[in-house]
Every structure is written in structure tokens, then in C-alpha cells.
Amino acid sequence: MGINNLNHHIYMMNYLDILDQVRAHVSSLFHTNKDERLIYHNLLHTEQVVKAAVKIANHYQLSDHDFFVVSIAAWFHDIGYLTSCEKHEERGAGLVKEFLESKGADPELTSLVMNCILATRMPQRPVGLLEEIVCDADLFHLGSEDFRERNKLIRKEASAFAGKDIDKHEWRLKTIMLFESHHYHTDYCRDLLNEKKEMNLNELKEKVIKDDHEKSKEEKAINSVLENTDHHPEIAATGSKAQLMEKKENKKEEKKKK
Template sequence: MQVEQAGGFILDKIKKELPKHFHYHNADHALDVYTAAKQIAAGEGIIGDELELLLTAAYYHDSGFLFGQVNHEAGSCKNARQHLPDFGYTSDEIEQVCDIIMATKMPQNPHNHLGQIICDADLDYLGRNDFFILSKRLFSELVITDHLESELEWDRQQVKFLQSHHYFTQTALRLRAEGKNEHLKIITKKI
């Protein structure tokens, strides 16, 4: 498995082909999830082939936006199945990558440890210091893609989302739960 080469390939494809209105779900987000997955995996003791499969899934998890927003996880698996054989992945490894990717479909429902890690990595920003910067990017994307009409509507959605969200891994809980709760308090005060 040539993880970095496979990742570089899909990041380049996303940068070149993704419509510009995806201010959040873009190559920067893929790299962000890759970095978070690596950090959480280290905390959870994931090494070897499992780590390589997880990091590959992080690179590819939202590449399905190249085909459109709806059911993009299936599109991400389509990209994985089409391109990963060129980077030394077996069909079994590709299916494992797709299984990890599908865990990120909302509402998140991971059924194994790697799925839990990618779910936590995908929403790692909820508890980080750059939450409001990334949240603003997501808002500007959703104004275009989901016809979101106001910041007040966005704040209400975020409160509902933050209240219902939970991290799966002990590492993410330790690193991000407190920050996420602080962000929830700040937004709740706004509305």
C-alpha cells in the first residue's frame, strides 16, 4: 500500500476538479482529517496495516464530492475502487478502506475501531481552537449547496448538532470534548 502516493493523487484530483463553492469539503479538509486520524490512531495504539488503511480512508473519505454532494460517501468508495489498485492495494484492502469511509455517513454509525477513529477525525474540529474559522467555511458552503438562509439558522443547526454529537474514542474525548462543550456554550449564548 502506497498511502502517501495514493493520498497525493486524490488530493491533486480534488484541488483540480472540485467546484470552488466547496469551501469546507475540499483538499484542506481531507488533509485535516488525515492529520487528526493519525493523532487519534497514535493515542489508540493503531499501527501497521490498520493505520495505513485508516489514513488512506482519511484521504479519500470526501472525494466523492467530485461526483456531487448527495451520497458522496459512495462516490468516495468509487474513487477508492478505481484508483487504489494503481497504488498497490488489494481488493480486500480497498473494501476495508470503503468500510471505514462509510462510517462517516451521517448519522455516523461506525461498527469497528477504525470506523470510530475516522468519525472522530472527521469531526475533530468541533473541539479545536479553529472551530469558528472552519464553521464559517462550512456555513458559506451550505449557503450555496443547501440554501441555508441566515447565520441564525446556522447557529441553531450547530447547537442541535453539537448537542447530539459524541466522540467515540477515548483519545478524542480527552482531546476535544471540553473544547466542543465550550463552543456549544458560546453559540447557545448567541441565539
């Protein structure tokens, strides 16, 4: 083995060793600082983002150095959620800085990793391919087959942190806003995910239209009953206006929980 090949081999061994340490470190942080409210932004999500980042990085045949940057950023990108949802990207960047400095990493490499994590702040504004890859990996699920299930988990998590159930209809409207303001940054993800992303968006819109239609029908029916209560004893006998209004509110609450 020539000197250059030997140096490259040692270099790669060091990268792989640190990546193994990163995986173990992040996994340990999630396990030892477990927050039951993190129904979505947990270790599983992190692993899914890492998998997506590796998939995109492999497509672009990144150098070992750049692959290392993207991978570490993906592992640390949501670790800040363990302390708070707000400004979690900044905390993630701070934690990865501490970790890499403890490993004697080059400051320039550390800066690249931190910038990749910070680029995932919404609205995303990545600069350069590495940041674009991490951003696309983070929202890879918008164009995936399992988007619906993941979106349910995100809503449950948001409800847990809010301390109240978030209305399903309201959540769909917010998700539609996210879809319409988002775009994939890499050509690879646009080609791979845009078609399914559009299908997921259309499904959300159809459900919103259906919700609005059902709500309108229900309100018309109840209002019709309320209007006729005073004139028709047989209707009044089935319940007071107050009871009908209570029933109306109960139905709203039931819909929120579905």
C-alpha cells in the same frame, strides 16, 4: 537483517509508497476538478482530517496495516464532494475501491477502507476502532479552538450550494442540533476534545439567546412605532407604515448577512 525483518521492511516500503501515491492522486483530483463552492470540503479540510486521523491512530499505536487503512480512508473520505454533496461517501468509497484495485491491493484491505469512509455518513455509526478513528477525525473540529472559523466556512459553502444566504441564526440552531446529536467514539477524542466541544456548544447557545433577545427588542420597538403612527403626526412624518415595515425587513436581511 533477518528474513522476517526484511519482509516487514519491504511491506512498509510498499505501504509508504502507496500512501504517497494516494496523497498525490487526491491532491490532483481536487486541483483538476476545482469547485469554487467547496469553501470547506476541499483539499485543506482533507489534509486536516488526515492529520487528525494520524494523531488518533498514533495514540492507539495501530499496526502498519491498520494505520494504512485509516490514512487512506481519511484521504478519500470527502472526494465524492467533487461531483455532488449528496451521497458523497458512497462515491468516495467507490473511488478508493477503483484506486486500490488498480494497485493490486488485497480485497479485504479495500473493504476495510471503504467501510471507514461509509461510516462517516451522518448520523455516524462506526463499527470497530478503525471506523471510529476516521469518524472522530472527520468531526475533530467540533472540539477544536478554530471551530468558529471552520463553522463559518461550512455555512458559506452551504449557502453557495443553496444559491442563497443561509440565515445566521438558523445555521446556529442547526449546528446546535449537530452538537447535541454527536458524540466522539474513541476514548482518546472524548478525553481530548469534549471539554472544548462543550465550550463551543455553550457559545453557540449564548449567541442564539442574544439573537432572540435583540430580535424581540427590535420588533417591540418597531411595533410600538407602527401602533402610534396613526395617533402621532410627528411619528407619521418620519415615514409611512410601509416604509417602517420595509425597514424592518431590511434589518432582517442585514442580520442574515453578518
